[in-house]
Amino acid sequence: MYLDLTMPLDEKTPVYPGDPKQQIEQIATVAKDGWAEKRLTFNSHLGTHIDAPSHMIEGGKTLDDFPIETFIGEAIVVTLGDISAVKKDDIVFFNTNHTKNAYDPGFFQNNPVLSTKLAEKLVELGVKIVGLDSFSPDKEPWPVHKVLLAHDILIVENLVNLDQLLGKRFMCYILPLKIKDGDGAPCRVVANV
Amino acid sequence: MYLDLTMPLDEKTPVYPGDPKQQIEQIATVAKDGWAEKRLTFNSHLGTHIDAPSHMIEGGKTLDDFPIETFIGEAIVVTLGDISAVKKDDIVFFNTNHTKNAYDPGFFQNNPVLSTKLAEKLVELGVKIVGLDSFSPDKEPWPVHKVLLAHDILIVENLVNLDQLLGKRFMCYILPLKIKDGDGAPCRVVANV
Numbered sequence: 001m002y003l004d005l006t007m008p009l010d011e012k013t014p015v016y017p018g019d020p021k022q023q024i025e026q027i028a029t030v031a032k033d034g035w036a037e038k039r040l041t042f043n044s045h046l047g048t049h050i051d052a053p054s055h056m057i058e059g060g061k062t063l064d065d066f067p068i069e070t071f072i073g074e075a076i077v078v079t080l081g082d083i084s085a086v087k088k089d090d091i092v093f094f095n096t097n098h099t100k101n102a103y104d105p106g107f108f109q110n111n112p113v114l115s116t117k118l119a120e121k122l123v124e125l126g127v128k129i130v131g132l133d134s135f136s137p138d139k140e141p142w143p144v145h146k147v148l149l150a151h152d153i154l155i156v157e158n159l160v161n162l163d164q165l166l167g168k169r170f171m172c173y174i175l176p177l178k179i180k181d182g183d184g185a186p187c188r189v190v191a192n193v
Numbered sequence: 194m195y196l197d198l199t200m201p202l203d204e205k206t207p208v209y210p211g212d213p214k215q216q217i218e219q220i221a222t223v224a225k226d227g228w229a230e231k232r233l234t235f236n237s238h239l240g241t242h243i244d245a246p247s248h249m250i251e252g253g254k255t256l257d258d259f260p261i262e263t264f265i266g267e268a269i270v271v272t273l274g275d276i277s278a279v280k281k282d283d284i285v286f287f288n289t290n291h292t293k294n295a296y297d298p299g300f301f302q303n304n305p306v307l308s309t310k311l312a313e314k315l316v317e318l319g320v321k322i323v324g325l326d327s328f329s330p331d332k333e334p335w336p337v338h339k340v341l342l343a344h345d346i347l348i349v350e351n352l353v354n355l356d357q358l359l360g361k362r363f364m365c366y367i368l369p370l371k372i373k374d375g376d377g378a379p380c381r382v383v384a385n386v
Contacts, residue, residue: 175381188368
């Protein structure tokens with residue numbers, strides 16, 4: 001069975017305060033043009049997306065510096081309080097339930113955060129991707145982003161449905177838009193459970 | 194081993210004649226803003242993408258009408274001349290090598306096409322997705338699109354690297370951007386071979 005861990009992309013998808021909002025426009029319709037087509041405008045870090053090292057690290061790797069295998073692997077969902085089941089090369093997802101508030105005015109405030117110490121422990125363990133069901137694992141000035149990205153550990157943000165997988169291990173497919181030199185990209189995330 | 198069947202998205206990605214071109218803009222940099230971010234503007238049918246029935250059929254299903262399992266399954270790569278190995282529920286990819294010309298001026302002319310008869314045969318066989326390494330399985334007025342989409346068979350266009358998989362069967366992951374009411378969406382396509 002497959003479970004979709006991706007937030008829908010629409011006019012409501014929340015945008016970090018200060019960033020320009022997305023636009024979705026119907027530029028052709030079957031009735032008038034013979035086919036339907038939309039024109040989309042959005043930031044590379046909208047909705048469920050992945051951060052490359054170059055998002056925060058000057059001269060850091062972009063998404064196309066990683067082989068496609070990087071985005072596929074064994075994932076485990078844990079809480080911020082217990083990472084004892086995490087192993088080398090894991091994709092680690094933290095269940096915080098914060099994206100359940102994605103459409104509330106307070107979404108970008110009071111988000112649960114990883115400590116820098118926890119981020120360093122994940123580096124030590126040698127995980128390959130860290131994700132969570134919140135817009136960020138930290139707050140400005142982004143200490144956790146910097147620790148993880150400096151070690152080429154990718155970060156997946158705005159996941160959903162993690163509560164359904166708490167404590168489980170599964171194959172996970174985190175497939176980003178193939179944007180050249182991407183500092184990040186929206187991705188579709190699917191769990192095989 | 195995984196093989197990426199996706200075309201890169203950049204300024205050069207070819208756009209169907211008459212459609213507006215994509216724009217990729219660096220709206221923030223680490224040096225100036227503390228993080229790097231791009232702003233992307235493009236059509237829902239740019240690059241390697243999937244067509245939903247609503248792309249050509251008035252009132253047809255959109256991408257979010259399909260369960261996530263639709264986008265994952267057993268795929269086979271065949272030629273336009275021989276579909277004898279194709280089975281019910283297959284993802285069928287036709288190797289034409291036409292996307293090798295993607296950056297040539299003649300790309301949108303003289304594309305290899307499926308016959309309407311072949312499209313009807315695929316409907317009869319009960320395949321779930323038809324894809325190819327060209328921008329379209331047909332030419333205006335799009336008879337093959339209409340036969341397949343009218344039967345809720347999705348179409349994947351602008352694949353690459355199919356020549357490496359000719360005659361092979363493999364699990365394939367065709368994960369589109371989760372655009373609400375999508376008449377189509379860019380997708381990342383990965384073969385497990």
